[in-house]
Amino acid sequence: MDLLENLALGxxxxxxxxNVLWCFVGVLLGTMVGVLPGIGPTATVAMLLPITFSFEPVTALIMLAGIYYGAQYGGSTTAILINLPGESSAAVTALDGHEMARQGRAGAALATAAIGSFIAGTVATVVLAVAAPPLARVALQFGPAEYFALVLFGLIVSIALARGTALKALAMIFLGVLLGTVGQDIYTGTPRFTFDQRELYGGIDFVSVAVGMFGVAEILRNLENEQTRTAIVDKVRNLWPTREDRRRIVAPILRGTGLGAALGVLPGGGHVLASFTSYAVEKRISKRPQEFGHGAIEGVAGPESANNAAAQTSFIPLLTLGLPAHxxxxxxxxxFIVHGITPxxxxITDEPALFWGLIASMWIGNVLLVLLNLPLxxxxxxxxxxxxxxxxxxxxxxxxxxxxxxxxxxxxxxAIVLFGLLGYILIKCGxxxxxxxxxxxxxxxxxxxxxxxxxxSRGDATVFLTRPISAVLLALSVAALALSVLPAIRKRREQVFTEDE
Amino acid sequence: MEHRRSFPDVLAGGIFVLIGGAFVVGSLGYELGTPLRMGPGAFPLLVGALVAALGLAIVVKGLVAGEMIDFGTIPWRAVAVITLALMFFGFTVRGLGFVPTSAVTALLTTLASKHVRPLTAVVVAAGLTVASTLIFVVGLQLRIPLWGPWLGF
Incomplete structure (x- = not known):
């Protein structure tokens, strides 16, 4: 049994x-930024990235991953208690979760979210462990043409899932690509767009871009209209769901896990899509659809499981193809790159301990999250x-x-200032x-x-179309582009995202 | 809703046209090469033109059938103060050292809020300076001198 051996190594x-210690620090910080409005996991990871440079690579990645899925967890706590989703994927949880809290069942809602997330996280970790190795073997066959098509595909799919108009999302993607060209050219070493500043030869650091766009811009938005937050929350009692509740949440948790695990692989926001889809599914198949929006426990169990499962499986494209989904x-x-590892x-073959260690740590992280969240x-x-x-x-x-x-x-x-201001204006423009x-x-x-x-290919551009995998990926990109631009489908997509918001 | 003209759309499109255009102009100064051996200028030229074209499309769309977004207000005070604070940090951290730079940066930043009271600002700045010194310099062994050469040390 390869899988068992690998998991044992992990x-x-x-x-x-x-590793357990830093995993704990990661999920703790993650929960914290998930709870606190105004700072998200992206800005946090960007700020903390530099301090992980001195860690062992596996330790650094375990902690950073912990921040990511910990934040998904913390976001649902605020969604339930004060109707303020700390993370976009928790927006659906707020619908029924907060309603439950207002009916005095906050404890049951929080426990459901925690149990659902834990089960989903566990299952999705196994999915990750099973699905990643074969995918990585396929990816090893990829040549440059396939990689080009794959990256393009990933970028295009990410706009199909983004909010706002497809046109703007597309422009944002290519603006990002354009900014990525600053610095020395990889083949000739010519410095590009550096204004003769030696400091820019290495290019713009992505940490600056992330901190500016997600940290500074977000702060400016929050300072637009300052209000004092009122968080009047009663003491949370009766944490444990009743027997009736437990019976009602089993199926939604399982369905949410399946949906989330599948949709999480998509680049650009699979976890948001997963929680919205799961909510829609639960509402449709429920025998009591009229309860949804008025504190239906299924409306918490499904989306919470979906969003957490997706958070785990979104590591699949990263670990097998080197493509980020978020x-x-x-x-x-x-x-990865700072530690000399090419994602x-x-x-999986060069660094098995790192690969399996990271996967196993996610399960440990999920245990820690339950321990951290329910009693505390x-x-x-x-x-x-x-x-x-x-x-x-x-x-x-x-x-x-x-x-x-x-x-x-x-x-x-x-650069933070520059990207903070640019990001702020662009975000304000939708x-x-x-x-x-x-x-x-x-x-x-x-x-x-x-x-x-x-x-x-000796300058022959048809290489992208004559190689089958690359041709299929490019065709899929065109299809995804068409889908996100066509008005009829876009309307449906907006429905999915704005339903009941 | 006359004409559904949308200022945010036009502004966003304009920014894309401007940046895309600037990169196009810039990349013309580099060797373009042939399809077989693309020079350093080819890819930015291509992508720059694409960004500019998308920006143009957004402008046109914003003039005829714009997206209705509430642009809201701009917190000018926060923009100015935060810009200043970050620039100050970058400019002086080497010369003044970690402690004075952090203190001034934190103090400046607290002023970004409209409701700030002087005492709160000083307390927050002092607290953050102590906390960040403990976390980054003592805890994480960051190699930034606490007091810099500009202070005569």
Missing amino acids: LSTALLLQ PVMALMIGA GPNV IGMWVRMLRIPYQVLFPMIILFASIGTYSLGFNAYDVY CEPAPLLLGFVLGPLLEENLRRALII
């Missing part, structure tokens, strides 16, 4: 004291009382220190920042494989 890595994964690519199909729920509620006036200076200061410590380069700090970051990280890959494929 567990033995993940259970090393330092801005946080894009930052993790950076973490992609080779990781009072602490998280109290955290909501931290005034924003303390929070945002802290974010700005930690962002500048974190970014500066990347390479002790003041230009990285100036453009999503996530596609830009994905484009920025994947842009150099796109260019490298395009040029390499053309060199190998």
Whole structure:
């Protein structure tokens, strides 16, 4: 049994004291930023990335991954208690979860979310362990033409899932790709768009882009209309769901897990789509659809499981193809590269301890999250009382220190200002920042494989269409593009995202 | 809703046209090469033109059938203060050292809020300076001197 052996290797890595410790720090921080409005996992991972450079690679990745799925968890706590989803995927949880809290059943809602997330996380971790190796073997056959088509496909699919208009999302992606070309050209070494500043030869650091677009821009948005947050929450009682509740949540949890595990693989926001889809499914097949929106426990169990399962399986494209499905994964690519590991199909064979250790750590992280969230729920509620006036200076200061410590380069700090302002204006105009970051990280890959494929084919551009895998991927990209631009389908897509919001 | 003209659409499109265009102009200064051996300028030229074209489409769409987005207000005070704080950090961290730079950056940032009270600002700034020194320099062994050469150390 290969799988068992591999999982044993993974567990033995993940259970090393330092790894458990940093996994704990990761999920703790993740829950914290998930609970706190105004800062998300992307900005947090970006700020903390530099300090992980001195860690062992596996430890660094375990902690960063913990922040990501911990945040999904924390986001649902605030969604249920104060109707304020800390994360976009928790927006659906707020519908019925907060209604339950108002009926005095906050405890049952929180417990359902925790149990659902735990089961989903466990199943999805197994899915990840089973599905990743064969996919990586397929990916090893990929040449530059296939990689070019795959990256393009990933980018296009991510807009089909983004909110807002497809046109703007598309423009954001390619703006990201364009910004990624700053710095020395990979083949000739010519410095491009560097204005003769030696500091820019290495390109713009993606941490600056992420901190600016997700950290600073978000703060500016929050400062637009300052209100004092009122978080009046009763003490949470009766944590344990009743027998009736337990009976009602089993099927939604399982369905949500399946949906989430499947949709999580999609680039660009599979976890948001998964939780919305799961809610729609539960509402449709329920015998009591009229209860939805009025505190139906199925409306918490399904989406919460879906979103957590998706958070786990969204690591599949990262670990097998080197393609990030979420801005946080894009930052993790950076973490891989800093440690001299090229993310992609080779990781599984070259670094088995890292690969399986990361997967096993996700299961451990899920256990830690249940332990952290259920008994300590009072602490998280109290955290909501931290005034924003303390929070945002802290974010700005930690962002500048974190970014500066990347390479002790003041230009990285100036870049935060630039991308913060640019991001702020673009977000205000209805453009999503996530596609830009994905484009920025994947842009150099796109260019490298395009040029390499053309060199190998002796300048014959038809190579992308004559190689079957690449042709299929390009056809799928065109189809995805058409789907997201065509008005009729777009209307449906908007329905999915705005339903009951 | 006359004409459904949308200012945010036009602005966003304009930004894309501007940046895309700038990259196109810039990339013309580099060798373009042939399809077989693309030069350093070819890819940015292609993508820059694409961004500019998409931006143009967004502008046109914004003029005829724009997306209705509430642009809202701009917190000018916060924009100015945060920009200043970050620039200050980048400019002085090497010269002044970690502690003074963090303190000033934190203090400046607290001023971004309209409801800030002087005492709160000082307390928050002091607290954050101590916390970040403990976390980053003591805890994580970040190699930034606490006090910089500009202070005569």
